[in-house]
Amino acid sequence: MRADRLISLVLLLRQRGRLTAATLARELEVSTRTVLRDIEALSAAGVPVYAERGRRGGFALLPDFRTDLTGLNHDEALALLVAGAGRGEQVFGLGSALASAMRKVVDALPESHRAAASDAARRMLIDPETDLISHRPVTEELPDTTMVEVRRAVVAGHKLRIHYAATGQTPQWRTVDPIGLVTVRDRGYLLATRAGTDRTYRLSRVLAAEELPEPAQRPNRIDLDRIWRERCAQFLADGDQVTVLVRVNPARREDLVSTALAVRAEEPDTDGWPRLEVTFQDSRHAEWALWRLTTDAEALAPQWLRTSLRNRAAAIASCYGASS
Template sequence: MRADRLVSLVLLLRRHDRLTADTLARELEVSTRTVLRDIEALSAAGVPVYAERGRHGGFALLPGFRTELTGLNHDEALALLVAESRRGAQAFGLGSALASAMLKVVDALPEHYRDTATGAAERLLLDPDTDLLARRHVAEEIPAAIVAEVRRAVLAGHKLRIDYAAADQDPQRRVVDPIGLVTVRGQGYLLAMRAGTDRTYRLSRISAARELPEPAQRPEHVDLDRVWQERSRRFREGGELVLVAVRVHPARRAELLGTAVQVRTEATEADGWLRLALTFQDRRHAEWAMWQLGADSEVLAPQWLRTGLRDRAEALLAHYRSAP
């Protein structure tokens, strides 16, 4: 809405003192022409925004236009600023809303809290895009219209019609009773019921969604964390999971456990290596995970996995034996 955008524009100028039209357009996700029209609207409404010409010019505000948000102590303000990590909000289609809200909160804080809390927030980082090995987290791309429709049905308590494609299958249309939304490592999930049976749908696999007027058949209150933990447990213990017995060097234990679905048993052998029984989602997942560890691991069972890793290694060796 334009009113929200005008407020965000004012708060951006208050926070950064001076910004160009191009920078404002990027921050607000609109065109430069729209920014210029918004500047004119603010001026007509009496907001003292003015343009500075020259190489380092841009738009700026005269001092003023501040309302203080009282009742927050320093730690509460810091918690709000640290919460600006957008990964979960993006998964639910709320990234731009979070950015706008944080601008309003920062601008409304009493000055002594704003300065100290903002400086402290610069020292804390949650969920960076890459880890220490430069492995990049790839966020799921979900059309905003689909996420918005799913979110509306969840919050309104209405039935939801979706076109959903399970792994390696064509999309199928189904009507579900939405319970809640969960985000895990940037991946969004819809928890729902279908014909009285628990269902979990990955948001990135929903190709179309529409909120229906009929009320959803669901509990009035829900402990979403408990529901997610229960469904996660059932997933780990059922389905087409693959059980693998391995030996692994202790230095690679964390990496292996980070890819497995579940660790069934673990013991330390005489040579210091670890012997584990683990489950993986399927054959492809198991072979990929063990291949990453190279000679720092040895698959003991099943035989098909040992054979698959051997064939991969022989193919790679043959490839590099040939002249470049």
């Protein structure tokens, strides 16, 4: 256990540079005291790790330090094999590369662990195409040649020229500075800036792409998770989003939440049904989400939504109430 942790500590310092003891403790899920003892052990073993004091201090390795730390234990190999069973590689066009990498991981394992790790990975499934209560999701397709150009520009830090079909607009060529790629529920997004302004593009709407030789204007290091959260918040604040106050059967709460863009507030009602303030993309989205829950949810506001749902229900009742 400690040997694996020491290897992980060295790899963290190699890959991310100077890190504080608190950061290392959080990454390794140990106490800062344990990290300090591990640093001392590495130093005693000849690993050139040193401390920098001050507000921006921490621990780091000498810049030219290299060592072979490529061995995988059983759980590490299993984690890679199971993660490789996900479908994110379909969005980014990395399917063949992932398959090749998984073969190399399996081949690198000791003979005694190879069969066990492969069998264990087959017994764990992440994000299958269908579940017990939902339809099969539709994975957005992007031609491999287009995805390769996008991915290369993102990784290399080059400007990217894309032929993009925005909703309700004629496709246009535009040059962007790519920041990163994100996949959410089988939908891929390109995060970029254009003329210094934040832009988010659906990969399925990129009709063609060309990596340019000019370097992109972007920071060297980013927190992609933070950027994505900020852009999601901005998306919710803009456009034609609709906020609805709704009471819902507790058994169907997750069905409601899964269709909404965001839950802004929630409080219990006197009858045990929670009241939620949820945001939908537009009026059609809101009406569809509430209609599919039938009597397990009631829109309390706005009034136009209640009227629309009542009129739809009346039309259905009239249709099926008439004699055939």
